Amino acid sequence: TMAFRHKNTRRIEGLDSNVWVEFTKVAADPSIVNLGQGLPDISPPSYVKEELAKAAAVDRLNQYTRGFGHPSLVKALSQVYERVSGRKIDPLTDILVTVGAYGSLFSTIQALIEEGDEVIIIEPFYDCYEPMVKMAGAKPVFIPLRCKKVGNSASSADWVLDPDELANKFNSKTKAIILNTPHNPIGKVFTREELQVIADLCIKHDTLCISDEVYEWLVYKGNKHIKIAALPGMWERTVTIGSAGKTYSVTGWKLGWSIGPQNLIKHLQVVHQNTLYTCATPLQEALAQALWIDCKRMDDPDCYFYSLSRELESKRDRMAQLLQEAGLKPVIPDGGYFMIVDVSTLNVDLSGVDEREPYDYRFVKWMITSKKLSAIPLSAFCGPETKRQFEKYIRFCFIKKDSTLDAAEVILKNWNKQTA
Amino acid sequence: LPSAKASTHFLHPSLQAKMSRQLQARRLEGTEKNIWVEFVKLAATYSKVNLGQGFPDFPPPDFLKEAFVRALGGENHMLHQYTRAFGHPPLVKILAQFFEKLLGRDLDPMTNVMVTVGAYQALFCCFQAFVEEGDEVIIIEPFFDCYEPMVKMAGGTPVFVPLRLKDPKDGKLMSSAVWQLDPTELASKFSDRTKAIVLNSPNNPLGKVFSRAELELIATLCVKHDVLCISDEVYEWLVFDGKEHTRIASLQGMWDRTVTIGSAGKTFSVTGWKVGWTVGPNRLLQHLRTVHQNSVYHCATAAQEAVAQGFQRELELYGTPDSYFIQLPKELQQKRDQMVQSLDAVGMKPIIPEGTYFLVADISEFKSDVPDAPDSDEPYDSRFAKWMVKNKGLAAIPLSAFYCGAHKNNYNHFIRFCFAKEDSTLKAANDILQKWKRERTGP
Numbered sequence: 001t002m003a004f005r006h007k008n009t010r011r012i013e014g015l016d017s018n019v020w021v022e023f024t025k026v027a028a029d030p031s032i033v034n035l036g037q038g039l040p041d042i043s044p045p046s047y048v049k050e051e052l053a054k055a056a057a058v059d060r061l062n063q064y065t066r067g068f069g070h071p072s073l074v075k076a077l078s079q080v081y082e083r084v085s086g087r088k089i090d091p092l093t094d095i096l097v098t099v100g101a102y103g104s105l106f107s108t109i110q111a112l113i114e115e116g117d118e119v120i121i122i123e124p125f126y127d128c129y130e131p132m133v134k135m136a137g138a139k140p141v142f143i144p145l146r147c148k149k150v151g152n153s154a155s156s157a158d159w160v161l162d163p164d165e166l167a168n169k170f171n172s173k174t175k176a177i178i179l180n181t182p183h184n185p186i187g188k189v190f191t192r193e194e195l196q197v198i199a200d201l202c203i204k205h206d207t208l209c210i211s212d213e214v215y216e217w218l219v220y221k222g223n224k225h226i227k228i229a230a231l232p233g234m235w236e237r238t239v240t241i242g243s244a245g246k247t248y249s250v251t252g253w254k255l256g257w258s259i260g261p262q263n264l265i266k267h268l269q270v271v272h273q274n275t276l277y278t279c280a281t282p283l284q285e286a287l288a289q290a291l292w293i294d295c296k297r298m299d300d301p302d303c304y305f306y307s308l309s310r311e312l313e314s315k316r317d318r319m320a321q322l323l324q325e326a327g328l329k330p331v332i333p334d335g336g337y338f339m340i341v342d343v344s345t346l347n348v349d350l351s352g353v354d355e356r357e358p359y360d361y362r363f364v365k366w367m368i369t370s371k372k373l374s375a376i377p378l379s380a381f382c383g384p385e386t387k388r389q390f391e392k393y394i395r396f397c398f399i400k401k402d403s404t405l406d407a408a409e410v411i412l413k414n415w416n417k418q419t420a
Numbered sequence: 421l422p423s424a425k426a427s428t429h430f431l432h433p434s435l436q437a438k439m440s441r442q443l444q445a446r447r448l449e450g451t452e453k454n455i456w457v458e459f460v461k462l463a464a465t466y467s468k469v470n471l472g473q474g475f476p477d478f479p480p481p482d483f484l485k486e487a488f489v490r491a492l493g494g495e496n497h498m499l500h501q502y503t504r505a506f507g508h509p510p511l512v513k514i515l516a517q518f519f520e521k522l523l524g525r526d527l528d529p530m531t532n533v534m535v536t537v538g539a540y541q542a543l544f545c546c547f548q549a550f551v552e553e554g555d556e557v558i559i560i561e562p563f564f565d566c567y568e569p570m571v572k573m574a575g576g577t578p579v580f581v582p583l584r585l586k587d588p589k590d591g592k593l594m595s596s597a598v599w600q601l602d603p604t605e606l607a608s609k610f611s612d613r614t615k616a617i618v619l620n621s622p623n624n625p626l627g628k629v630f631s632r633a634e635l636e637l638i639a640t641l642c643v644k645h646d647v648l649c650i651s652d653e654v655y656e657w658l659v660f661d662g663k664e665h666t667r668i669a670s671l672q673g674m675w676d677r678t679v680t681i682g683s684a685g686k687t688f689s690v691t692g693w694k695v696g697w698t699v700g701p702n703r704l705l706q707h708l709r710t711v712h713q714n715s716v717y718h719c720a721t722a723a724q725e726a727v728a729q730g731f732q733r734e735l736e737l738y739g740t741p742d743s744y745f746i747q748l749p750k751e752l753q754q755k756r757d758q759m760v761q762s763l764d765a766v767g768m769k770p771i772i773p774e775g776t777y778f779l780v781a782d783i784s785e786f787k788s789d790v791p792d793a794p795d796s797d798e799p800y801d802s803r804f805a806k807w808m809v810k811n812k813g814l815a816a817i818p819l820s821a822f823y824c825g826a827h828k829n830n831y832n833h834f835i836r837f838c839f840a841k842e843d844s845t846l847k848a849a850n851d852i853l854q855k856w857k858r859e860r861t862g863p
Contacts, residue, residue: 005646006550006646006648006677006703006704007616007707008549008550008641008707008710009548009551009552009574009707010552011548011552012548012549012707012710012711012714015710016706016709016710018713020505021505021713037502039501039502040501041498041501043497043500044497044500049493049497049500052492052722053489053493056485056488056492057485057489059478059479059480060477060724061692062479062480062485062690062691062692062693063475063476063477063690063691063692064475064691064692065692066472067454067456067457067460080828086543099537099689099716099719099720100716100718102715102716102717102718103715106714106715106716110445110447110536111444111445111448112443112444112445114445114446114447121428128714131456131714132714134716135714136445169859204432205432213727235554247643249500250500250501251499251500251502252498252499252500252502252503252718252720252721252722253500253716253720253721253722254537254718254719254720257687263443263754264443266446267443267444267448268450268466270444270448270452271448271573273454273456273457273569274451274544274566274569274570274573275540275541275544276537276538276541276544276694276716277456277540277566278538279537279693279694280537280693280720280723281692282488282692283720283723283803284639330450349732352505391590409598
């Protein structure tokens, strides 16, 4: 018999491993308090669930809808984002609905990035950016956020890009930069000044900006989410990505969207029509109805876009307190629902855990086994050069119900007792 | 962007390089056009009766709607959150159980099954995982239109081989079985660059159900040339007249080289749920998983939960008269016969499909309504279908939509009708056709 020649294509070579596949398996044990993967265990708002039940009851909403986005959904999105950005957004040409923000990232990268291109990725980064850029045949160019404070950082605002270092990453091959604000995992909310530095470079080098803004509504007191597409010269070169999963705590709906100028979005639409064609109808209808409800009350503090972030702010503060009581110094995030913390200060003996892996991987595995608490190692979010810089940190997710945080509290309060 | 008038030596060197390159990636070349975008718009604007795009206008079965409502409203609100990326455990488990029976082999739900966003995304994963520049992929014409652009986007070269229409017997209506591959012609398409062949049985748009003998012919060539088979079987349950759907993966030498694709949308009449799956050996599925985790990663949870419950019910009722997999094709067969009769009565010549919910009809007798336009590049059937929806309010799809560019005029006097419609819809279509006939034969 012939040797089996049907290997994978070059485009997916080396892209088979994935931090989530590894860690969701490990944390699937229900006795473990899971603060790892970014999924809420709080309930979505009841009206959101009701809208889905209503949509599913309408027969024609169980059949195909418009490929690039269900009409009522793209209309609702255009209304919400016109409100936010002050710019006219054409629902048919400036918006594409995708399978989660993940699908938007994929469509954008497949549409606009190819071999010969370089794409700047800010570290730490949501882990899919690197393999997606590689699958498109392009070269990821990394630049780390660096802590500007000597000693331990107290806030996500301490983590900044060095403007000169950033400028040096741009060259004639730079097709795009991927921006994530509010930032996962650090929780940084890029300021207008910081965005202007990035924008200036994009304009100077005629570079595209892929702006992952899935946590756009989750900003805490004293901070404002600014859309880089709103800066002068940026609308025409930016694809802005959003997520129903993060907006409404429905990660299992897998709906996201890309918004931008027609001359960019049209290429994403081509990718979409050749990859999955259309997204699920009843989910899109339900999302549209939920968005209308909240769009109408965007002047009201009860609007879910604002009330969720208030709810999360108190969880953030509680999470920070628990970690501080365990002797740790967490980096308090200005946005998002993650918090990173340097665990090397605990000086835990990890000699029993696989020596070949980075420190944070080993720590998390030890923590899962001995403390029944899970988190995600930060070096999963870094390129090869910076793993040493970030391997002292682990990431906790705090969009969790009170009983989950209570269980975490018990573990963290008893931490020192057991290790003493 | 700087003005085009700007002298280039004032531009940053990066810009000079950039301005000569196109914005979009080259992988999109040749994939920009899409027949559905155009025809769905036309149907939405003009049609009174839409027999164009393939979706039922009757409701999904009650048991499935109930399963969805249960999934949404239940105590477990975690069904609104991420599930396992490669497929919600209850769904992959029941799919493995089901397909074990159908394929006659043990299946591991975790490695032999992967859930996708509709069969469409399953196809995408297959091409991305296995096809790249230098590879040829055999596509049987007429084909579900996405195969060609997907092969191109993967950098591959599509190689087309037609189903040929055997000479019609005078006066008698033909079955879709008359569309056949020429074995010698098929064999000639296999080369050492052939990576895969795409099989679609039951076939959209013709409704052909490939016989065991026809599948064995294809299988023999796959084995001989060590070629993969991407088997699109979304209409697997929709077979009529007691015909049997044979799964190519169950033929000798085929399991190891076949990815079998299915669809909840077609199986359970819920095209808007976008739940599909792949079944195959781990050695192939591992690469589909890599594509999937780097493109969409997860599929929506609640719909998967409901489909799992649907399959659970069907497993329990399998082979019994209450099974949806028996009731649906029975109902559709009646609708098929109704549609065939309507078309035959007015002089359109339908080819009776052995499966799917599509049929094609020869509209040659109606050519006087839409004269030839020698200056037009557009295939005749496409012009006819557009004229028909605008002037008669009846939407259908031209058969040329399912052929590659070079072959669009090979069979350009057929249009495809979808008959997965309420009886009232089919009656309304009949009324349009009857009125049209009277207008043509009147004084």
